[in-house]
Amino acid sequence: MILRFLKKSWAVILLLLLWQIGVMTTNYNSIVVVSPLSVLQDLTMHAPVYIVPALWTTGFALGGLLLGMLAGLVLAVICWTSKILSGLLQSSALLLTATPIVCLIPILARLFGYQSRTELLTVAIMTFFPSFVYAGSGLRRLPQRSQELFAALHASRWKRLVLLALPAAVPELAVALRVGTAYSILVTVVAEFLMQTGGLGDMFAVTMQQFNLHRALGASVIAMALSTALYEASSALEKRVRLRFA
Amino acid sequence: MRYAERNNGGVQRALYQACGFLLLLAAWQIAGKAGMGGKTLPALSDVLRVYTIGWRRALLLRAAVTTVSSAGIGLLLGAALGCVTALTAQLLPVLEPGLDRLAVVVNALPAIALGPVLIITVGREATPALLAAIPVFFLIYVAATSGLQSADQRLGQFFKASGASWWTRFLYLDAISALPALLNGMKLAVTTAMIGAVVGEWFGAPTGLGIVILNTMQNFQIPLMWAAVLVVAGISLTGYGVIGLLQSAVERRMA
C-alpha cells in the first residue's frame, strides 16, 4: 500500500522536498515565498474556508465539460451525416483549435458579461474541441469490413449511426473526456481569476491582493488536487472503456 | 478505385474547408456590421484596418516578436524536457508510474498560481517562456511515451533476435516509430505554448501580445484587441499547419 503510493508519487514528493529545502536555504521574505509545509498548515487549520470555492469551481468545471463534450459530439454527428457540412465545420473547428481560447476570455467577458455564465461558456468552448475532433475521428474508426456488412443488410443511415458509428466512437470519446478534464479545472480557475466570479480562482485573486500567500497557494493546491484527481479518474475510465470496446 | 476516390475526396474536402473558412469570415463581417455583439464584436474589416495603420502595425509586430520568442523558448524547453522524461521512463520502467504522476501534477499547476511565484524567482521576462514550457512538457511527455511504445512488436522481436543493442534498437526502430505521435504532440503544443506565453505576460511582462490584449481590453480599444488576438491565432495556425505538413509527410513516408 505504502510502497504503491511511493512508486506513484516519488517524483511529486521529491519536487515538494526540493521546494521546502529551497525556501529554507534561501532567505526570501516569507511574504513572497512560502514553504509547502506552511501551505499545508493553512490547509488543515482552515479547511472549511476552502470547501465552498472548491465545490463552486468543480461544479462549473464539470458543467462546462459536460456542455462542451455534448456540443462537440452533436456537431461531430452532424458532420458525419454530410460531406459538405463536414468540410465546413472542420475548417472552422481547425481555426478555433489553433486559436488560444484562454486569450479569448477577456473578449468573452466583454461579450457575455463578467458573470458565471461566461465562466461556464469558456470551459465549454475549451472542452468542445477535443470532443469534436476525437468524436469525429471515432465515428469513422469502424471495425474492418463492418461498412460492407451494414450495406449488405441495407442498414439505414440512422441504424448505421446508432448501431455502428456511435459505439465505435466511444473509446475516442473517452480520450476526449480525459483531455477535456485535464483542462477543465485550469480553465475555470483562470476564468474565475480574471472575472472574479467566485470559486478557487476568485479566492486566489482576492487573497493575493491581501498578501495572504498561504491561503492563495492553498487555493491553487486544491485546484491542482482537483485537476489531478479528475484526470486520473477519467484516465481510469478510459482504460476500462478501451478494454470493453476493443 | 480507392485511389481515385481518395484524390477526388481530398480536393473536394479542401474545397469545402476553404468554403467553410470563407463562410466563417463572412459571418463575422455580417455579425459585426449588424452590431450583433454590441461594441465588443467589430466587423472583420474594422479589425483588418488596424493592420494598415503604421504605428499600430509596428506595435503589434514588436509585441509579436516578444511573444513568439517566449513561446518558442518554452516550446523547445518543454519538448526537450518531455522527451528526456519519456526516455527515462522507457529506460527505467520502475520510475514510470512516478513520472506519469509528476507530469499530471505539473500540468495541473494553475498558471495563475505559478505566475506570481515565477515572477519573484525568475523575473518578469522569463515567466512567459516558463509558463509556456510546462503544458508543452506534459503534451510532449504523453506523446513521446505513447510514440515510443508504438513500434511494431514483431519488429522489436526481430531486433532482439538479431542481437541489436538497446541503442541500435532505439535509433533504428523506437525513435523513428515515435515520430508521428511526437509530431502530433508538437502540433498541439504550438497552440499550447502560445497560450502559455500570453497568460504568462498577463502577470506583468513589460511587452508582448498578452499585454496588448489586456491593455486594449481595459482601454476599450476593441478593434486593436481583436487584431492582437488574430495575430496570436495566426501564429498558432501557421505553426500548427507547418508541423501538420511535416507530420503528414512523415506519415506518408512511413505508411
Place this chain on the structure above:
Amino acid sequence: MSTIELKDVSKEFRINRERSVLALSAMDLTIREGEFVALLGPSGCGKSTILHLVAGLDEPSTGTVTVDGLPPRQLQAKQQLGIAFQEHALLPWRTVEGNLELPFQIAGRTSDREHIAGLIELVGLKGFESARPSQLSGGMRQRVSIARALCLNPKLLLLDEPFGALDAVTRRFMNLELQRIWQEKQITTILVTHTVEEAIFLADRVLVMSGRPGRIIRELQVPFPRPRAVETMRQELFHQLVDDLTLSLEP
C-alpha cells in the same frame, strides 16, 4: 427462388485519371437455386468483385447482375442476403449473442431468441453466448460470423474467404463444420477462396478464374455426393481433382 445471373458483366476500376484496371471482362454466369458455387483463383483475379456485384455493394461497369430477375439491391432491402468476410467484422463491443442480434436490429425486427440460440448451437458455440470477440479464437470468431450471416434466414449466402486468416488445421476443421451447417440449410451459396481443397470439398461446382482481366478459365462439376465427410477428402479421385485444378491455376 433465387437464381443468380451475370450477363456480359465487366467492371473497371479507375486508378487515376489516365489509368484504370479491368477487373472483370464479359463475364457470363448462372447459379441455380440451392447451388453451392466456389470461385477459385489467385488474389486479384476479380473473384471478390463478383461477390461485391452480387451483393449489390458495387455496380457493374457494363452488363447486368440479377437475382431472381431483380437487381441485388432489392435483395439487400429485403435483408435476404447473408455475408461473411475473411475479417470477421464482428462488433468488438458486443457479445456473441449481441452480434447475432445485430442483423435483426438493422432490419428493425424483434430478435428471435430461439433462432439465435439454435444458430449458436449449430455453429458449436453453446456456452459462449456472452463472450466478446476478443475472448474468442480465430476459428470461433469465424463461426460467429457465419452464424450472423444465417441470422435472417437469407436466400443467398456470400462467403468471402471466410477461413482465409485461419491456420491449416483449423481451416480444415472449419470446412467440415461449414459442410455440416450447409447440409442443414441448403442455401444458394457463393464461396470465394484460393484454396483448392476447400473449393472441391464444399462446392457443387468450382469455377476457376484467372486475373487481369478476370474471367473463368475452367469449370468443374464436383462428383462427390452429399453429405460429404473427412473420408471424401481421402479418396483418390479427390486428390486427382485437387492436383488437376492446382495445375490449371498455375500461370
